[in-house]
Amino acid sequence: MGKPLALADLSKASVEALKIETRYCISEEQRLEHVRLAVARGLPSITPFDPESIKTRGEPIAIVCYGPSLRETVDEIRKFRHVMSMSGSHDFLLEHGIRPTWHVECDPRPHKLAFYEKPQREVEYLISSCCHPMLFDRLAGHNVKVWHLYGNELVAELPAVYPRGQYVLTGGGNVGLRCLVLARFFGFTDLQVFGMDNSFPEAGGGTHAGPHPNQASRRTRVRCGEAPNERYYWTTETMVDYAQKFFHEMSKLVDCHATLHGVGLLQNMAYNKLAGPITAEEVMAGVGVRGGNTEVIAIAARETISHQALALNRELHEREPSYGMSGAKRAKAVLAIAGALKTQSILDYGCGKGTLAAALPFPIWEHDPAIPGKDKPPRPADLVVCTDVLEHVEEQDLDATIADVARCTRKLAYFLVHTGSAMKTLADGRNAHVTQRPPEWWVERLGKAFHLEQPHVNGDEFQVIGSARGALVKSSKAPVPAVASETRAAVAWNGGQAVFMTPTETTRWRAKTLLEKEPITIRWLERVISPGEVLLDIGANVGGYSVLAGLKGAQVWAVEPEAANHALLAENLKANGLDPTRALRVALSDRVGDGQLRLSATEAGAACHELGADGPMQQPVHVETVDSLTAAGRALIPDHIKVDVDGLEPRVLAGATRALRRARSLLVEVDPRKAGHAQMVAGLVKRGFHLDPEQVAEATRRSGPFAGCAEHLFRRLSPAERHLIDRIAAAEIRPEPFPHLYIEDAFPADFYDLLLAGLRPDAEYTSLEAARGTRGYPERSVREAPALLRWMRMGSLRWALCRKFGVVGHDDETLMIRDRPGYRIGPHTDTPAKVVSALFYLAPAPGLWRGTSLYVPRAAGFTCSTGQHYPANEFKRRWTAPGAPNSLLAFARTDRSFHGAERFAGPRVRDLLLYDVRRLDDGQGVRVK
Numbered sequence: 032m033g034k035p036l037a038l039a040d041l042s043k044a045s046v047e048a049l050k051i052e053t054r055y056c057i058s059e060e061q062r063l064e065h066v067r068l069a070v071a072r073g074l075p076s077i078t079p080f081d082p083e084s085i086k087t088r089g090e091p092i093a094i095v096c097y098g099p100s101l102r103e104t105v106d107e108i109r110k111f112r113h114v115m116s117m118s119g120s121h122d123f124l125l126e127h128g129i130r131p132t133w134h135v136e137c138d139p140r141p142h143k144l145a146f147y148e149k150p151q152r153e154v155e156y157l158i159s160s161c162c163h164p165m166l167f168d169r170l171a172g173h174n175v176k177v178w179h180l181y182g183n184e185l186v187a188e189l190p191a192v193y194p195r196g197q198y199v200l201t202g203g204g205n206v207g208l209r210c211l212v213l214a215r216f217f218g219f220t221d222l223q224v225f226g227m228d229n230s231f232p233e234a235g236g237g238t239h240a241g242p243h244p245n246q247a248s249r250r251t252r253v254r255c256g257e258a259p260n261e262r263y264y265w266t267t268e269t270m271v272d273y274a275q276k277f278f279h280e281m282s283k284l285v286d287c288h289a290t291l292h293g294v295g296l297l298q299n300m301a302y303n304k305l306a307g308p309i310t311a312e313e314v315m316a317g318v319g320v321r322g323g324n325t326e327v328i329a330i331a332a333r334e335t336i337s338h339q340a341l342a343l344n345r346e347l348h349e350r351e352p353s354y355g356m357s358g359a360k361r362a363k364a365v366l367a368i369a370g371a372l373k374t375q376s377i378l379d380y381g382c383g384k385g386t387l388a389a390a391l392p393f394p395i396w397e398h399d400p401a402i403p404g405k406d407k408p409p410r411p412a413d414l415v416v417c418t419d420v421l422e423h424v425e426e427q428d429l430d431a432t433i434a435d436v437a438r439c440t441r442k443l444a445y446f447l448v449h450t451g452s453a454m455k456t457l458a459d460g461r462n463a464h465v466t467q468r469p470p471e472w473w474v475e476r477l478g479k480a481f482h483l484e485q486p487h488v489n490g491d492e493f494q495v496i497g498s499a500r501g502a503l504v505k506s507s508k509a510p511v512p513a514v515a516s517e518t519r520a521a522v523a524w525n526g527g528q529a530v531f532m533t534p535t536e537t538t539r540w541r542a543k544t545l546l547e548k549e550p551i552t553i554r555w556l557e558r559v560i561s562p563g564e565v566l567l568d569i570g571a572n573v574g575g576y577s578v579l580a581g582l583k584g585a586q587v588w589a590v591e592p593e594a595a596n597h598a599l600l601a602e603n604l605k606a607n608g609l610d611p612t613r614a615l616r617v618a619l620s621d622r623v624g625d626g627q628l629r630l631s632a633t634e635a636g637a638a639c640h641e642l643g644a645d646g647p648m649q650q651p652v653h654v655e656t657v658d659s660l661t662a663a664g665r666a667l668i669p670d671h672i673k674v675d676v677d678g679l680e681p682r683v684l685a686g687a688t689r690a691l692r693r694a695r696s697l698l699v700e701v702d703p704r705k706a707g708h709a710q711m712v713a714g715l716v717k718r719g720f721h722l723d724p725e726q727v728a729e730a731t732r733r734s735g736p737f738a739g740c741a742e743h744l745f746r747r748l749s750p751a752e753r754h755l756i757d758r759i760a761a762a763e764i765r766p767e768p769f770p771h772l773y774i775e776d777a778f779p780a781d782f783y784d785l786l787l788a789g790l791r792p793d794a795e796y797t798s799l800e801a802a803r804g805t806r807g808y809p810e811r812s813v814r815e816a817p818a819l820l821r822w823m824r825m826g827s828l829r830w831a832l833c834r835k836f837g838v839v840g841h842d843d844e845t846l847m848i849r850d851r852p853g854y855r856i857g858p859h860t861d862t863p864a865k866v867v868s869a870l871f872y873l874a875p876a877p878g879l880w881r882g883t884s885l886y887v888p889r890a891a892g893f894t895c896s897t898g899q900h901y902p903a904n905e906f907k908r909r910w911t912a913p914g915a916p917n918s919l920l921a922f923a924r925t926d927r928s929f930h931g932a933e934r935f936a937g938p939r940v941r942d943l944l945l946y947d948v949r950r951l952d953d954g955q956g957v958r959v960k
Contacts, residue, residue, distance in 0.1 A: 042254035042263055046300065049253065049271055057139050062161050065139055069160035069177055072167060073410040076197040077157060077178045080218030091221035092214050095120040095131070096207045098228030100293025101240035107292060108225060115214060117206045119146050120226060123241050133157050135213060137180060137206050141165055142244045157213060178213070194408030194438065201283070203276040211280055211289065220286045228295025229274040230264035255299045264296040274300055335432040336400050340425055343457045344401035348384070351455055352639035353631035355383020357419045359390035360540035361447065365416055366391065368445055368496070378412035380436055381420030385735030390544060397734070411439045418447035422464040429466065429476060437480040437499040444481060444497045448473050451491035454632060522546065529578050530606045532599055537636030538573055545575045551730045551742045552576060555698050558824045559746070560585050560671050567657065567669035569619050569683055570676040573636055574600040581609040588666035592618035592628050592642070592652045595635040615665065618642050618652045621685040623659050628652045639677050656686025668693045675700040681707035691718060697745040704739060712743060720745035725830040729841070744826065751782040752822045756831045768887045768909045770836060771922035775915055777871055783917045787875060789817050790942055796849050810854035816845035816944065829948050832867045836923035840866035840948035848945050852937035858886040858906045858929040862898040864950050869921040871944035872914045880941050882912030883920055886929040894926035903931065
């Protein structure tokens, strides 16, 4: 049973004269937390009508509340093309065959979920950001737009949680009054209002047109009008307050006319105010209320950038490819802070061309008003990165920008500001750093919105960590690496160190990210290029990859046309004991002559320079082709070619006809958006170079200004490599007891003979315990795979096996294995770090010994995720590989891929080649090598 009704009689005074005090149904703190959570969802927000289309909104709109009179008037709503429902009228209308155009909600309490059992794809749900988070969850996947409630704040003091540029709407204290404002916001002036009664038919009757989870338990009898025409209504004090506010709200809606349909307290109040005594028939016909003078009904939270400044920044982004490229330099500091916070929830506020996102190992959110597609109001994140941004904001917009950063900061913000001038200028002649202030000024300005700590100054760079006032973290406890100031950097490589001169922030960033920025390039240098082979590095910049290849023993010729980069390239070669005369200052293309190089910037380390393009900064440069360069003896014909020249790759390779006949591999930067790149790729494949689509997918940038670009590795496959890949592709996957394949003649016969002839004596093998730390198997020993098998780790075999089994792996290893009599190993699934295991049996003759056995557990449904070894008697052996000469057993590692080896009885030894595809971590998130 429900609560007993509490009845009160306030009818001695006319309803218009009653003084009612109401308060908001939840605390202000809770309301703002609802708003924060709603904004964090990144949903679209409402926008006002377009004045050009106002004529299309000359039609009436039916605003449908959930009062009792809706039962008698619902059929009248069918004639309206535009219908706005709220509260329980949503389901009520659907039950009567009427689908609302919009549905509005602004009540923050969770009981409102009862009205959203039947959300419709065709309805646009206008949900206030103050609504309960569970309501947004209920409407996930539907057409939802967010709007914000105005709470009588000063405009300059609107809560920072409201995203800049989104609209905050005025209006009364309930959803019906807010709908009047929303309708006018959308351009409607003829408001046909249904079910807005503010009263009940009787003291104990239902308070709404249908079921409602929040029936009023305290009801009040009020008088409307004077004798002899007075009428009495049962209502609540809150509804009396709303009825009184209705006329106030209508007075603010310019050009609006509201027609109140039905019978109730509000309709009678309207007649008494506007028309005097009325008959029952006149009440049923509806009463009109005229709007008043022009008033502000919606406020857009202040924008963070003026229209003029926005246009200037967009123009600079288009004119200067290097503008907005500094984000990746901050990746190390960002990872340090994110690690301390134990979060990957990061917003790059002022992301520019998105290089920070490209440099991080996980996705982040991005916002920049000058970058199309990233210009929407940003969602909050645990960590907000705002580096190289605030100095580009005009002073009059700084407070709004800083407040917006504070709105987005759930835990910490990381600021880095340049206090001096920039190298670039805006189209109006101003320096791109439009706000140049000393660090103490920035501390005072940022301190208005943030608790600041760890300020650090290095030259003209100032950085600081801040927690927004009211954020979840008050102290970061996350030391940020100081802004780099060293002029030399060392990078561990090939058992030694590579040394790089770092006179600029860009060169420091290049050194720090050298081994992580392009994994496929590092893998190519490690596994494809051998000592003594010739590499032509075209577009070498300051020589990062040229130095690594040279230190490995390759003969490197490095080509870089830009003067500052070329000078530092030669210096880096010399610092590492390499020949600086092999740094060639020349531009390579499809012709020989002279040209102009348009610069994106003049500092060493800058990229995105363009041959033959006009611009404010240019350098004259001599142009050669690869073939003319090698024909003149200025470089040897290369075994390997690397080409990264910011879009001109097709022209470079068009001038390398002779070199391509000799080259064994090419690593080419490909941008499918640029002219000629697709034809270039097709042409290289036609020339006999192998390209694996899985490698391209792995290397493709997912975000940032180079989204879609990827290093493409083209290789000429050896006969043995191509033979094995073709055999794997043609093999049948056997499903039981778990997916595996077994093939014979894995290698060509002559290659297999070479492999057997190259098997080494026992003395060159190491025990499994000494080599791998695995105890309990003294009869097994291992050694590195010979150079003859180096191609197995160049990518094609890994991609072939992953494609065959439908899995993904990012690393691999090879290992020669030798078993002596007595070796056995119980059923196990393999370590979680493995993705695919492949065993090549190197028997000198048929029938000498058996290979690996596959098992199923005797306990139904038993699985193992750790790779633990089990006693054989707990399993049933289903199949054993014959171990025939030149055969291969391969399977994908799962929690039920139980395999092992029966006791090896001899004679002599058993030789195997193990090839594994591996994860970059141990299956538990810990990175492994």
